[in-house]
Amino acid sequence: MKTYAVYLLARKRDGTLYLGVTNNLSRRVWEHRSKAIPGFSARYGVDRLVWYELYDRIDEAIAREKAMKKWRRAWKVALIEEANPTWNDLAEQLNA
Template structure:
């Protein structure tokens, strides 16, 4: 059984946000942090994993990501702060 992750990265508290989906959160966040892909996250220094959730089905995770991308910034910040009020980087805790 494979897990799928919806995640939000930030470049700091209340900073620029990026929402994504993956089946390997450790690898994908590592790619963002190492700027493997020269895109949005590398351009804005978005490297801190501040929120994520796990899904057992790919389609559910993809739909959740699409929904979150349509949420207002205030709603995303509230979601992050509900689970991670200090905006700690959750990446080191994945191991």
């Protein structure tokens, strides 16, 4: 069974944020870090995984991402700080 993730990347603490959805979080973080896909995250150096949620169904993950795209920045920051108050890079957890 596939797992889907909604995730937030940051350039640094309280820096630029990027919100996305993927079916392979490890691969997607690597793509952001290596700038394999040109776009927003490559242009602004947004590559630190600071928050994510996992879903069994893609429709749920896409609905969550779409809802969060409408959120104010302060709400996203509060979500990050609730789960990851020091804004640690969570990518290492993915490979553990």
